[in-house]
Amino acid sequence: MAKLNDNYLKLPGSYLFSTVARKVREYQEANPDKKVIKLSIGDVTQPLAPAIIESLHKAVDEMGKAETFRGYAPDLGYEFLRNTIAEKDYKAKGCNVSPDEIFVSDGAKSDSANIQEIFSIDNKIAVGDPVYPVYVDSNVMAGRTGTYDKVKETWSDVIYMPCVAENNFVPEIPKEVPDLIYLCFPNNPTGATIKKAQLQEWVDYANKVGAVIIYDAAYEAYISEADVPHSIYECEGARTCAIELRSFSKNAGFTGVRLGFTVVPKELKVDGVALHGLWARRHGTKYNGAPYIVQRAGEAVYSEAGQAQLKAQVAYYMNNAKYIYNGLKEAGYSVSGGVNAPYVWLRTPGNMTSWEFFDYLLEKANVVGTPGSGFGPSGEHYFRVNAFGSYENTVEAINRIKAL
Amino acid sequence: MAKLNDNYLKLPGSYLFSTVARKVREYQEANPDKKVIKLSIGDVTQPLAPAIIESLHKAVDEMGKAETFRGYAPDLGYEFLRNTIAEKDYKAKGCNVSPDEIFVSDGAKSDSANIQEIFSIDNKIAVGDPVYPVYVDSNVMAGRTGTYDKVKETWSDVIYMPCVAENNFVPEIPKEVPDLIYLCFPNNPTGATIKKAQLQEWVDYANKVGAVIIYDAAYEAYISEADVPHSIYECEGARTCAIELRSFSKNAGFTGVRLGFTVVPKELKVDGVALHGLWARRHGTKYNGAPYIVQRAGEAVYSEAGQAQLKAQVAYYMNNAKYIYNGLKEAGYSVSGGVNAPYVWLRTPGNMTSWEFFDYLLEKANVVGTPGSGFGPSGEHYFRVNAFGSYENTVEAINRIKAL
Numbered sequence: 074m075a076k077l078n079d080n081y082l083k084l085p086g087s088y089l090f091s092t093v094a095r096k097v098r099e100y101q102e103a104n105p106d107k108k109v110i111k112l113s114i115g116d117v118t119q120p121l122a123p124a125i126i127e128s129l130h131k132a133v134d135e136m137g138k139a140e141t142f143r144g145y146a147p148d149l150g151y152e153f154l155r156n157t158i159a160e161k162d163y164k165a166k167g168c169n170v171s172p173d174e175i176f177v178s179d180g181a182k183s184d185s186a187n188i189q190e191i192f193s194i195d196n197k198i199a200v201g202d203p204v205y206p207v208y209v210d211s212n213v214m215a216g217r218t219g220t221y222d223k224v225k226e227t228w229s230d231v232i233y234m235p236c237v238a239e240n241n242f243v244p245e246i247p248k249e250v251p252d253l254i255y256l257c258f259p260n261n262p263t264g265a266t267i268k269k270a271q272l273q274e275w276v277d278y279a280n281k282v283g284a285v286i287i288y289d290a291a292y293e294a295y296i297s298e299a300d301v302p303h304s305i306y307e308c309e310g311a312r313t314c315a316i317e318l319r320s321f322s323k324n325a326g327f328t329g330v331r332l333g334f335t336v337v338p339k340e341l342k343v344d345g346v347a348l349h350g351l352w353a354r355r356h357g358t359k360y361n362g363a364p365y366i367v368q369r370a371g372e373a374v375y376s377e378a379g380q381a382q383l384k385a386q387v388a389y390y391m392n393n394a395k396y397i398y399n400g401l402k403e404a405g406y407s408v409s410g411g412v413n414a415p416y417v418w419l420r421t422p423g424n425m426t427s428w429e430f431f432d433y434l435l436e437k438a439n440v441v442g443t444p445g446s447g448f449g450p451s452g453e454h455y456f457r458v459n460a461f462g463s464y465e466n467t468v469e470a471i472n473r474i475k476a477l
Numbered sequence: 478m479a480k481l482n483d484n485y486l487k488l489p490g491s492y493l494f495s496t497v498a499r500k501v502r503e504y505q506e507a508n509p510d511k512k513v514i515k516l517s518i519g520d521v522t523q524p525l526a527p528a529i530i531e532s533l534h535k536a537v538d539e540m541g542k543a544e545t546f547r548g549y550a551p552d553l554g555y556e557f558l559r560n561t562i563a564e565k566d567y568k569a570k571g572c573n574v575s576p577d578e579i580f581v582s583d584g585a586k587s588d589s590a591n592i593q594e595i596f597s598i599d600n601k602i603a604v605g606d607p608v609y610p611v612y613v614d615s616n617v618m619a620g621r622t623g624t625y626d627k628v629k630e631t632w633s634d635v636i637y638m639p640c641v642a643e644n645n646f647v648p649e650i651p652k653e654v655p656d657l658i659y660l661c662f663p664n665n666p667t668g669a670t671i672k673k674a675q676l677q678e679w680v681d682y683a684n685k686v687g688a689v690i691i692y693d694a695a696y697e698a699y700i701s702e703a704d705v706p707h708s709i710y711e712c713e714g715a716r717t718c719a720i721e722l723r724s725f726s727k728n729a730g731f732t733g734v735r736l737g738f739t740v741v742p743k744e745l746k747v748d749g750v751a752l753h754g755l756w757a758r759r760h761g762t763k764y765n766g767a768p769y770i771v772q773r774a775g776e777a778v779y780s781e782a783g784q785a786q787l788k789a790q791v792a793y794y795m796n797n798a799k800y801i802y803n804g805l806k807e808a809g810y811s812v813s814g815g816v817n818a819p820y821v822w823l824r825t826p827g828n829m830t831s832w833e834f835f836d837y838l839l840e841k842a843n844v845v846g847t848p849g850s851g852f853g854p855s856g857e858h859y860f861r862v863n864a865f866g867s868y869e870n871t872v873e874a875i876n877r878i879k880a881l
Contacts, residue, residue, distance in 0.1 A: 074687035075656045075747045076597035081755045088761060116548035126541040137530040144520035144732040179583055186763035193480035210762045252479045283478035328548040329769040343479045351485045357492060358614045359590035364771060365733040
C-alpha cells in the first residue's frame with residue numbers, strides 16, 4: 074500500500090502569490106472598469122535584449138541542421154557558457170571559481186529548492202525573516218523543519234533571524250548554531266544589502282562552526298554601491314563554506330527563458346566529503362541540462378552588445394525603483410531598499426497589518442504589492458513594491474498612492 | 478555542523494554511460510585512425526523538424542517585443558500546450574485526461590527522478606530488471622532502497638522483477654507486494670512492449686493492493702503494432718492507480734530542447750489524499766516551468782505539418798532499427814525489440830559477459846553499444862544497440878558486425 078510523504082501535508086494552505094492573484098482577480102471581477110497596476114510578483118516586463126534574440130535565432134537555426142544539431146547537453150552545462158561565467162562573473166572580479174565548479178541549471182528557484190537534498194535530514198536551517206518562501210518550503214517537504222505553529226506562523230526546527238529596521242534588515246548571527254544558513258543579498262523581499270565586512274563575518278562564523286552557507290545572489294546585477302559584494306567568493310574563506318546561486322532571470326529578463334547556475338567549490342567539504350561530487354551526482358541523475366538554445370542565450374548575456382543592452386535594462390528598472398522610493402518617501406512612508414535592488418520595502422502606515430494595507434492599496438489606488446507578512450512573521454507591518462513594471466505604470470501607481 | 482545526505486555515498490561509483498564514454502575515449506586515443514560508430518547512449522541525431530524550427534523562431538520574436546514578451550510561465554505549463562496534449566495524446570485516443578491533470582516539465586528524466594518525492598520513505602519500490610538507472614538511483618538518494626550488495630549488484634529493499642527471454646522481457650507480478658511499481662513500455666533498454674491485456678492485469682493488481690504505478694511511456698511514438706497500448710489510461714481503472722510520464726525527446730528529437738510532461742489523475746489517492754495536489758505543490762515550489770519558446774515548440778509537434786514531419790523522423794529511426802534487427806539476426810545473434818521501440822536487445826554470443834562483448838565489439842568492429850549488465854543483473858549477457866544514429870552509420874556498423 075503506497076504511503077504519502079506527509080511532510081507535504083504540513084505546508085500551510087496557500088502560496089503567497091496565489092492568494093495575491095485570487096484577491097486581485099476577485100477585485101477586478103467586481104470592478105471591471107478599474108485599471109489595476111501590479112507591482113507584486115517579481116516578474117520582469119521588458120523584452121529580451123536584441124543581442125539575446127539574435128543568439129537565440131542563431132541557435133535555433135543550428136538545431137535545424139544535422140551538422141550543427143545538439144542532443145543531450147553535458148551534465149554541468151556547455152563549456153562555452155561555464156567558461157564565460159567563470160571569466161566574466163568571477164575571474165574579472167577577483168574571485169577564484171573554475172568552470173568545472175559551475176553547474177548550469179534552469180534557474181535559481183530550482184537550485185535553491187533542490188540544494189537541501191544533498192544534506193542530511195538532521196541539519197538545522199537558519200533563514201532570514203522575512204524570507205523567499207522556497208528556502209523554507211523545500212525544507213518542509215524534506216521533513217527538516219519540525220511542526221508548524223499556526224499562530225506564530227513559524228516552524229519549530231527552523232532558526233529565524235529577524236531582519237527589521239533596527240538591524241537594517243541584515244540578520245545577526247543567531248544564538249543557536251545552525252548547520253545550513255540561507256542568505257540572500259541583495260535581498261528579496263526587503264531590497265537590503267550586506268557590506269563586504271559583514272558578509273566576511275558570516276563566512277568566518279560558518280567556517281568556525283562547520284556550517285554551510287547557501288548564498289542566493291540572484292539580484293547582484295542591481296548593486297550600484299561600491300562596498301556591496303556581488304559574490305560571496307569576494308570573502309576570504311568562502312570556498313570552504315559557501316555555495317552560491319545565480320540567476321539570469323533578473324539581470325537579463327530570463328524569467329520565461331529559464332537559466333541559472335550554482336557554484337560548488339571543490340574545497341567545500343562536509344564530513345570530509347566534497348559536496349561538489351554529490352551535487353554533480355544529483356545533477357547527472359535527476360536533471361538533463363538547460364536547453365542548448367537557452368545556454369547560447371546565456372552566453373550572449375556576456376557579449377559586448379549584450380552587456381550594454383542589459384546595463385540599460387537594469388538602469389530602466391532601477392529608475393523605476395528610484396521613482397518608487399522617492400515617491401513613497403514624499404508621501405510620508407518609511408521606506409528602504411531600492412538602491413541596490415529592484416525592491417522597495419515600506420512600513421505600513423498607522424500600524425495596519427500587511428494584508429490590511431494590501432486591501433487598502435488595491436481598493437483605494439488599484440495598486441497591487443506584496444504583503445510583507447507573506448514572507449515571514451517579521452515581515453508583518455511591511456509591504457514590498459517592485460520595480461519590474463513599465464515606467465509609465467510605475468509612475469501612475471506611485472502617483473495614485475501619493476494622492477491618497 | 479552540517480551533515481551529508483549519506484545515501485549519496487551508497488551509490489556505486491560510476492554511472493553506466495560515463496564508463497562507456499571513458500572506454501571509447503581511451504580506445505580512440507590509442508587508435509586515432511579508427512572510425513568508431515556509437516549506437517550506445519539514446520541520443521537522437523536528426524535535426525529538429527521544420528515546423529518546430531519555425532515555431533521556435535516565431536516564439537523568439539515574441540520574446541523580443543514588449544507586447545508579446547512572456548515572463549514566468551503558469552505553474553502547470555501554458556494552456557495552449559496542455560489543451561493540445563489532452564486533445565491529441567489522450568482524448569483522440571479514447572483516454573480521459575483533462576488539461577489540468579497534465580504537468581509540463583523539462584523532461585521525463587527529471588520527472589521520473591522527482592516523482593518519488595511525494596511518497597513516504599517507507600514505500601517499497603519494484604522495478605524491472607534490467608531498468609533505466611534513474612528510477613533506482615533517485616530512490617537510493619532518498620534513502621528508500623536499503624543496502625547495496627556489490628556482488629549481486631542489487632539493493633536489499635528493492636523488488637527486482639526479472640525481464641528475460643523466458644517472459645518476453647515483460648515483468649511478472651512479484652511475490653512480495655510493492656508500494657510503488659515502475660513500468661516502462663516500450664521498454665528502455667530491452668525494446669520490449671506490453672500488450673493491453675497484460676497491462677490491464679498490472680492496473681487491476683495495483684488497484685487491488687493499493688500500489689501506485691509510475692508508467693514511463695517516453696517511447697510510445699515508436700509503437701507500430703495495434704494491440705500495444707500508447708498510454709496506461711487505455712486500461713480501465715488506471716486513473717485510480719497510475720501516474721504517466723511522457724517525453725518529447727524521442728518522438729520529436731527534443732533531447733537538447735528539454736520538454737516532457739507528467740499526468741496525475743485527480744482520482745489517484747494515497748491515504749485518502751489526492752496526489753495531484755502534492756505534485757502541484759512540488760511543481761509550484763521547486764520548479765519554474767519550461768521555457769515559453771520550448772512550450773511553443775512542443776505545441777508545433779502536434780500541428781499538421783509537425784505530425785507529418787515527425788512521422789517521417791520516427792520512420793527514419795525505425796528503418797535503422799529494422800536494419801539492426803535483421804542484420805544481427807542474419808549474423809546469428811539472438812535479438813529482440815526493435816519493432817515498437819528504437820532499441821534492439823541482443824544476447825551476447827558464447828556466454829560472453831556484457832562488458833566482454835562491449836570490448837570485443839569496440840576493438841574488432843569499432844562499434845559502441847551499451848552493456849546490458851549496466852541496467853541491472855538480469856541484463857548480464859545482453860547488449861543494447863540503438864537506432865538513433867544516421868542511416869549510413871547504422872548500416873556500416875551492422876555490416877562490420879556481420880563481417881566479424
